Amino acid sequence: MKTNQLNLFKSDFIESLPTKPYCTDELGVTFIRPKLTAINKKYIQVNRPSTDLYLVFDLDYEYSALAWSDLNLPAPAWAAKNPINGHSHLGYALSVGVCTSSMARLAPLKYLAAIQSAYTEKLKADRSYARLLTKNPLHEAWQTTWWTDEKYTLDYLADFVDLTGHPLRGKESHGLGRNCELFENVAHWAYKEVREYWSPNYKSKWQDAVVSHTEALNAQFIEPLPYSEVKSISKSIANFVIRHFSPEKFRESQSIKGRKGGLIGGKRGSIEDKAKAGRISKGGGRPSKSGFSREERESLVLKKKAQGLSNRAIADDLSISSSTVSLILRNSR
Structure with missing residues (x-):
């Protein structure tokens, strides 16, 4: 990538970050800091709380920074490599962000989850990767290569992999697949269950019930989603059902x-x-x-x-x- 292109893409990358991302210099101790502070940390949250702008993959093996090329996959926006062990994080930029917490647009989320799952399989990436933090491509601790400023559509990314069987279902769900599974299962339960809660001032009790049910289903995954995502999903479903399935x-x-x-x-x-x-x-x-x-x-x-x-x-x-x-x-x- 030419210097001018690279500088523009880095500026765009910083602009796209959450206002107050999670960040840290040492995994296990995470902080929420203003963007200008967070970009100086070794690990940073690149996706916004309710929107995915990037697909990030954790490749825990040597010589992984070029795995995409060996497998005939499109070039990622960046590859941030650990110089000590050769393990890498690859980041793909999306042309349009995909909402990860709205009941009304589950289809794009399922499509993105299938792509993420298929790329994870092909790249032999870590399925248990939590997706919250990634190696900060701007930090000097990593050997970062900026490959392209291209932002891909979901259709373009899907052309390079077989989506059959993706995302994985049941306990084996990972990444965005867990979000989809929770959305579908909890929503199906909620449509039937809400009438049992119809009474004066029922909304608070209903929202608590949806959170409890979502937590119970989330606990069945081998790698459960963090509570923040469980809460976001349950709140979205509870409010959607209240709006569309009220007694009135x-x-x-x-x-x-x-x-x-x-x-x-x-x-x-x-x-x-x-x-x-x-x-x-x-x-x-x-x-x-x-x-x-x-x-x-x-x-x-x-x-x-x-x-x-x-x-x-x-x-x-x-x-x-x-x-x-x-x-x-x-x-x-």
């Missing part, structure tokens, strides 16, 4: 379904079918505002009460008031 939105969706009519699959559904679909009765008495005739409504209240549901839960389920539930139960005695 549920009642609204049930009301919309109720206006579509009471026929299910071309046939008249059972009372239970109508309760699940929220659909209006087409006979058997005058429909109430909840979408059921009086007889249907009373039958459902009694059945749900027999299943052990509270009056409030029954009312929410059938979109009727708690006082109506109490009246039906009192009249049935």
Whole structure:
């Protein structure tokens, strides 16, 4: 890389760093410092807390700084080599940062995780590398070679490897693959579980529950994610579910379904079918505002009460008031 290009890329690299990166001169003791202080440390955090701008690989073997060339992979932005043992960190710059904590954009994260996993396998890089800190390519402790100022698209990087089977799943997940696995598993659980927490001022209790569940799943990995990432993932999922699966939105969706009519699959559904679909009765008495005739409504209240549901839960389920539930139960005695 020419001197002018190199200086521009180094300036761009510094600009892209987090405002207050993790950094240290000795692994095991980590600090958070302003960027201008952090860039003078031997190890530094190059990716922002919720966005990956670089893919970094830890190659724990001799003559690793040129491994990319031997394997016909694209040139990394830099290779920072330990002059004592020849071990290296390779850093690839991405043309567009990939968010690592947003529920709404899981597809790019899964794509990036697959690429990271495939490159890790091909480079024989350390799968347990935590990704938080890397050898600071600006520090004189390392023999750094700046190979290119090219910033790669995910599609370009993917062309050099076979993504089949990547990222690894289950306990063997590593790097961004663990993020994806946690996102998918916790989100699937959260969509079903949130209704159990619907009550006045439920949000704090719900957020705590999501954190606990995420921590439990994270502990199953051979190399668990740090708590900071677990907390970020759980917060993202909890807030996403609150926004999109609130009691108000549920009642609204049930009301919309109720206006579509009471026929299910071309046939008249059972009372239970109508309760699940929220659909209006087409006979058997005058429909109430909840979408059921009086007889249907009373039958459902009694059945749900027999299943052990509270009056409030029954009312929410059938979109009727708690006082109506109490009246039906009192009249049935």
